[in-house]
Amino acid sequence: MRFVIQVSSRATFRQKIRQLVVSALGICALAACDSGGGGGSTTPAPTPTPTPPPSPTTVTISGKITFDLVPANTVTNGLNYNATVARPARGVRVEVVNSAGSVLASTITDAAGDYSLTTSSNTNVRIRARARLLKSTGATWDVTVRDNTSGNADYVLAGSLTSSGAANSTRNLNAASGWGGSSYTGVRAAAPFAILDAIYEALTQFEAIDAGIAFPALQVYWSVNNRPASGTIANGEIGTSFYGVLGGVPTIAVLGAANVDTDEYDRHVLVHEFGHYFEDQLARSDSPGGSHSPSARLDARLAFSEGWGNALSGIILGDPIYRDSLGAAQSTGFNVNVETYAPPTPGWFSEGSVQSIIYDVFDSADDGADALSAGLTPIYNAFVSPSFTNSPLAATIFLWAEVIRADPSVNTAAFDALISAQSINGAGPDGAGETNDGGIATSLPVYKTATVGGAAVVICSVDNAGTGNQLGVRNMIRVNVPTAGAYTLQAVRTSGDTGRDPDIVVLLNGVTQAAGISSVSDSETLNANLAAGDYVIDVYDFRNVLGNSPGDACFDFTIL
């Protein structure tokens, strides 16, 4: 406020100043009165408020993805729902999506299940975790769980559509088991993530051995409708949990029918099937398939493949007790200790013997004949060695043993002690000189030998150990084909039961080159063009494989 005073004299000036001071004091009093709500005619200028900072354009949403893990009841071998714990969903893809469902950003959870995503502020978004393991650098993999009864749709765990706000926030998502106390009453959201967690364990342990391992894409079929019925996979009739190549895609199918048989929490089952995926995609398997059990006497190729799967489950999960839950409320089941299980008839045809040998190579607990503690590395190296994958001989315990013996980290004497303890005494990759016939005399030698244009080789197909691909049903015949050309292979019944159905399959390094599979009674003739090489010829009575009027018969095999 500025005052201009005009005066005629000094005295008048002093008087004017006094008047000015009084006036100023009056104004101040008026101002005070005004601010107190009293009278007065003048409003002072307001104190300016600070300008707020601009809202952030992006915010960070972070959190943890978990799933309900239902452990095994170690007494009943069923599931122990009372001990359900939340476990991190490791290595899964997490997305932030907008209201239209568009993915705004994505990441992969870490080993603690944690994620962090940056997105636009003040936007309605949803956090989603896909049932998908994804790794694109170093060791690589891509594993997705799909619902085979809903058009092979991907499983996705979804949070709520909520504003991202103007500040960082935390959103934790848990996939619940759906268990209501005595039955499943809610959505079984945890199942796909429980499956992935077991597989993640296997992937990372192989990664620790081979940092550059490239796993081909794998899909897992799981549905609450997956039951042990034969029929249409789209209906959930998958028969059992298995590995296969379906529609050209490596696939593990997992049972999920409650009160019948579920496998999403049976981690040993999952890793067992992963072992078959590993064999098929990264190593080698010549298994002819078929019903099997650790106590049964099996085709050597079937025994080796299944023993490997059992052993791997114990190795990866750090628990040699393989468990499988089933039945009403998943309350019962069975178990097999892959380390200590003693098959009734051990040998090169025994899944139980193979699982024991492989597990004992790995484990650090020396017991009985086991003095080896070599870990998973030499086991893995033997499986992926060209000496194993490219051998003209079949993938049996004999071939694998020959390869792993050459590993400098494996004490040969200690390994041979494991083999011998399982009543395996054949030498070399073909088991030459093996004397343990498993009670089936015609099962030896492990490989019969035929020559082109030579004398007939007698082979027999018997069902003494059972039908399917039990020991004695199939025969492996080694043949060297010296030059490429047309050949005639024949199997003709010479003794035993009549009305048999012999079949001939020609394999080169485990790959089928030709097959004679007619239904002609008591003989089979196969005309095939073969390249030069060392072959394994698989000859069997199909009636014994099928279990349809099984019997015992012998055949003369020739190749001309």
Added chain:
Amino acid sequence: MIKKATYTLSLATGAALLLGACAAPEGGDLTEQADGVEKPASNEITAQSPGKPSAAITLTHKLRNAVGPGQTGVVDVTVADGYDAGAASLTASGGEGVEVIVASALLEYDMSGDDPQSWEILFQADSPGARYINITANVTNAGGGDMVKTFSLRVDIEGDNGVEKADGAAPVIDSENNEVILEAEETIDN
């Protein structure tokens, strides 16, 4: 005529022939395969493992006569095993909407013989469509311990051919994006 093929699980992408016995995962129902059950082209199997470890038991089954809701049906089951000793005990129970007649629900036998076992299972279903009879096979093998295997035998009840669906809440299907949406338990801290 029984459909035949040969199956070999191998590394190569070369053709593998499929065994009739393994067209279904082993231990499943061979009769189903012989009946030519449809397989979607997208799930054509070109290689397959035998399936998880379990009792070495195989079943085939056949519905003796057409049966409608409320009628008593008979399923003829043939049981084969891969053992030469031990005891087998098979128990049948009804899936959703199916009641197994108790007197026919149990088969027990000595596995030392070679011949397959025949088993008649009587049942009633309360509604039409695809229903299941569940079998649990327990094997006590001399010196080998116990093993178990489960089966679901499909029986088609005259009427609408819907397939039995599982209990519990159903998730949301987003058919546009081909996703099954599982609602999460979520906590948000701002």
